[in-house]
Amino acid sequence: MSLTPHLAVVGGGQLARMMQVPAVALGLRIRLLAEGPDVSAAQVVPDHLVGDHTDLDDLRAVCAGSPVVTFDHEHVPPEHLRALEAEGHAPRPGPDALLYAQDKGEMRVRLSVLGLPCPLFLLLPGDVEEALEELADFGYPAVLKTTRGGYDGKGVWVVRSADDAAEVLATAFAEGREILAEELVDFRRELSAQVARTPSGDVVAYPVVQSTQVDGICKEVVAPAPDLDPALAQEATDVAVRVAEQLGVTGMLAVELFETADGRVLVNELAMRPHNTGHWSIDGAATSQFENHLRAVLDLPLGPTTPHHAWTVMVNVLGGAVQDLEAQEAVVLSAVPHAKVHLYGKGVKPGRKVGHVTVTGDHLDTVLADARRAGALLQDG
Amino acid sequence: MSLTPHLAVVGGGQLARMMQVPAVALGLRIRLLAEGPDVSAAQVVPDHLVGDHTDLDDLRAVCAGSPVVTFDHEHVPPEHLRALEAEGHAPRPGPDALLYAQDKGEMRVRLSVLGLPCPLFLLLPGDVEEALEELADFGYPAVLKTTRGGYDGKGVWVVRSADDAAEVLATAFAEGREILAEELVDFRRELSAQVARTPSGDVVAYPVVQSTQVDGICKEVVAPAPDLDPALAQEATDVAVRVAEQLGVTGMLAVELFETADGRVLVNELAMRPHNTGHWSIDGAATSQFENHLRAVLDLPLGPTTPHHAWTVMVNVLGGAVQDLEAQEAVVLSAVPHAKVHLYGKGVKPGRKVGHVTVTGDHLDTVLADARRAGALLQDG
Known part of the structure; x- marks a missing residue:
């Protein structure tokens, strides 16, 4: 593959894999730095190098010819990002912003200085x-x-x-x-507020969603968060927009929040990339988080985040009893033909994120039941 | 790329490229036979061979390890399809069905025998x-x-x-x-009725759409066809379902029809693959024609065809004044941020199909105006 890339992506996990989908539609060529020849994203991005994201020469190789570099994860050393900047590439998000997703201590101090609500x-x-x-x-x-x-x-x-x-x-x-x-926050539930921001300063916000974690892993997302006080939803969105603007985030930002028992929102974590709590947007919104991430890091105008239907539910599929996930799709789609199934091309290991399913519709109870049923069938048969 | 493919695809044009998008989501690995190393689909399908669809050995090579083979076009010689069948592969659609998309004379005779309305x-x-x-x-x-x-x-x-x-x-x-x-049919407009059919006999139908041709090339599709008499829409759908069932089509079938000045529908052409008149479904329907094509040829249960919004308009982008289509996306998305832009990775030549844009919404006049504006900006600046 000799065509010039438009964008370098570091890391070959499922987030990079899902970036490739809008990249194909938009005609944008990704050059990928993958951890191995058969990792999730390397299976679907022809132009990939195998290398180490902590090795500056590997980073230079994947960035060659690309004005912009973005990430599947937050683990590229800041000094390497500065070196790439000095050599004329634009890491998005940049190292000054990314620090706050890499270091929770720095994040807490900075958000407190900005007056944003934290535990x-x-x-x-x-x-x-x-x-x-x-x-x-x-x-x-x-x-x-x-x-x-x-x-x-x-x-x-x-x-x-x-x-x-x-x-x-x-x-x-x-x-x-x-x-x-x-x-230890006494929380009613966890929420996530996502925004996309371009280097030019355009920002769009997604509806605030409810996420359910099991053993620290996201299991289910309901978009929008049911019965959320509109003022609290607005506050959560405002927090995410302020974080993006004040920290100079480019690309997607997810702000995970606690909704406390006494009716406040507190920032839990930040992620400066597409995030598990935004996977619902692939099938549920006018512009997916992956498309808006690409548009944001390339400084293209952002797309609307309007949901297609009243409710979207995403259920994560972890490594479980089902070993051949692709073969199991026949069972899942027979039971729930309207489920959107996403597999990451990863080997099944207990508790590992290997895919997700999404269902949209107008009635939350049936959407939730269908999504859970599809997810359970795909995970455990 | 050493992983076993789930599906072979012959032909590396934009239809194969757009099949890759749901294939990535569903975790289905395509092995592609491409006309050259940089053709549209070869840019996005890592596991591709370069070869000739009229060469049986090339076809054997792409089919190796795949139970099922499907097509970007209708030009594979029937005798080669029969040879592949004899060697244990399942071409979908099969040669007995594909004949009627390959040969307009055979098609006319067969449809007449079936009593289906033809000129x-x-x-x-x-x-x-x-x-x-x-x-x-x-x-x-x-x-x-x-x-x-x-x-x-x-x-x-x-x-x-x-x-x-x-x-x-x-x-x-x-x-x-x-x-x-x-x-020479005195027609009011052209319609297209699309269905997907599995080898097991499941069939789903898409809404009947209106297509506008300029110099014999599809320029614009409105889904559903505005002001179409519901009885005539049902007749068009019934014709498509009967063609699929009677001819044993597997995968997507498009039946292009004339709506005559005196209020009948007549079959114009058949295509047994995803079709230009169905591109609207990528962004406009619960399941795109490309996903349902994959699901159909792999005998997976089919997905619903429900539109997301009242209206979807797709405008083809032909080679025009704009040379760097990817760079022009900034202009298009600035003017119409809600347009969904699709580029095929093809060089710009006058009149060549190089991409399309889709707009969805609740008001036909604005959807149509926005789609035309986005298409014109992408094509001619």
């Missing part, structure tokens, strides 16, 4: 005894989080006593990790 | 003098068509006198072509 938090000193002293004042229960590298519930621990905390801290500090403590 | 027609003898004698009885004006190999208005001539006809016939017969004569 109470404390950056712990890197010594177990000192950290325990500060935690004693902070109070238990507390949530301890590694500031860098956590995902899908990994790197997060709920501690209810100094003994609990001591164990977590000893291991974490021995691994050289920095630990953030947060209050 | 008056006459298969001409292969001698100019004899053919002119029969045409004198048939009457002028008449439409002469080469029975095989015509497309996009090529191989079709309107003749108004014996002199006109003599010229066309002399050239055609010298090239070894068989010629079909048809009445």
Whole structure:
């Protein structure tokens, strides 16, 4: 494949795979840096190199000829992004923004300075005894989080006593990790507010959705969040727009939020890329998060986020009893012919995200039942 | 790319390219036989071979490991399809059905036997003098068509006198072509009825659409056809379903029809593959024609064809003044941010189909105006 790429994408997971779909429609050629020859996105992006996102030469190779580079994940070292910038490429999001998705401690401090609603938090000193002293004042229960590298519930621990905390801290500090403590929020449910933002400053917001996590992994998303107070929905959207603008995010931004028992929203996590809580938009909205991510990072005008129907439900499919997912589609589509099935081309391992299903419609109860049924059939038969 | 394919596709044009989009979502791996390394679909299907669809060994190579083979076009020789069948592959559609999309003479005879509404027609003898004698009885004006190999208005001539006809016939017969004569239908407009059919016999029908041709090339499609008498819409759908069932079509079938000035529908052409008059369904319907084509040929349950909105308009983009189509997207999306732009990765040549745009909405006048505006900006700036 010798044609010049329009865009470099670092990382070959399902997010990059799903970026390829609107890229095909828009005639945009992606050059991909993949972790291996058969990873999810490498299966569908012909122009891919196999390499390491922490290796600057591999990054240079994938960026060659592309003015813009974007990401499947947040793990490219900031110094490499600055080197690419110095060599004339535009990482989107850029390193100054991405820092706040890479480091939860930096994120908490910055969002607090901006006056955005966060749980109470404390950056712990890197010594177990000192950290325990500060935690004693902070109070238990507390949530301890590694500031860098956590995902899908990994790197997060709920501690209810100094003994609990001591164990977590000893291991974490021995691994050289920095630990953030947060209050254990009494939340009614989790929400997600997504926006896309271009380098020119255009912003569009998606409807605020409800996400349900099981063992720290997103299991189900309902769009829009049912029975959400319109003022609270607006506040969640405003928070996401402010984060995008104040942090200079380009591309998609997801702000995961708690809706507290006492009717507030608090920022939980940030992701500066397409996000699991936005997969519903592929089949449910006028412009998918993947298309708007491409449009945003290439500074094209953004598309409308209007849902096609009153309700869209997305259910994640994790590695379960079904081994041949593609063959199982016959069963799923026979039971729920209107389900939209998405498979990521990944091997089935317990708990691994291997696909998702989406159902849209006008009645939440049937949409939810159909989506859950399709998801269960695909996951466990 | 060493993973086993689920499906072989012969031909690397935009139809195969657009099949790849639902194939990515469904996790279905296509192995493609492409005319060249950089043709439209080869740019987006990693597992492709370059070869000739009239060469049985090339067809065998692309089919290796695939139970099912389908097509971007109708030009694979029937004897090769039979050879592939004998070797254990399932061409879908199969050669017995495909004959009627390959040969307009066979199609007319078969549809007439089935009692399906066709223009008056006459298969001409292969001698100019004899053919002119029969045409004198048939009457002028008449439409002469080469029975095989015509497309996009090529191989079709309107003749108004014996002199006109003599010229066309002399050239055609010298090239070894068989010629079909048809009445020149006094039509109000052209319609298209599309259905998908599985080998198991499941059938779904798309809404009947209105298509506008310019110089024999589809320029614009409105879905559903405005102000179409519901009884006539039902008749058009019934014709398409009967054609699919009686001819044993598998995959997508498009039946292009004339709506006559006196309120009938007559079959004009058949296409046994996704068709230009169905591109609206990518952005406009619950299941696109490309997804239902894949589902049909793989004998998966079919998806609903319900439109997302009251109106969908698709405008073809032909090679025009704009040379860098991808760069022009900034202009198009700035003017019409809700337009869905599709580019085929093809070089711009005058009159060549290089992309299309789709707009959906609730008011036909604005949808039509926006789609035409987006299409014009993409084609001619």
